[in-house]
Amino acid sequence: MKGDHMKCECSRFRVIEGKSALVDEWLSFLNHHIKETSLTLVDEKIYVEAIFRERNDEGEFLYWFTLEDEGGQKVEESTSWIDQKHLEYWYACIDEDYSSMTLESEVLLIHPDVNL
Numbered sequence: 001m002k003g004d005h006m007k008c009e010c011s012r013f014r015v016i017e018g019k020s021a022l023v024d025e026w027l028s029f030l031n032h033h034i035k036e037t038s039l040t041l042v043d044e045k046i047y048v049e050a051i052f053r054e055r056n057d058e059g060e061f062l063y064w065f066t067l068e069d070e071g072g073q074k075v076e077e078s079t080s081w082i083d084q085k086h087l088e089y090w091y092a093c094i095d096e097d098y099s100s101m102t103l104e105s106e107v108l109l110i111h112p113d114v115n116l
Helices: 020-031 034-039 081-091
Strands: 007-014 046-056 059-069 099-103
Touching: 020 034, 020 046, 020 059, 020 081, 034 081
Parallel strands: none
Antiparallel strands: 007 059, 007 099, 046 059
């Protein structure tokens, strides 16, 4: 792997009640601009990012799975129009008062043919 401090984690964030339609729009926006969105990962030193969605009795949640190297640019520091639009959706949809949860991997297996 490139860095000595490769990080693999999964973070959970609660969606503000009533924002499901906006989350639909947000995820559609990211998927519609997948090439441009993927390019923003370079400066962030993120090699893999996946967003998962869960709806249950406790509410609606988005999960971010990332595999990244240390020292990447924070999305909040980006001047990319994709990142700026992404953050607009984030601030409109994510419940900042809810304690998010981040799990770090205990074991990370990567196929030897994957050159990170």
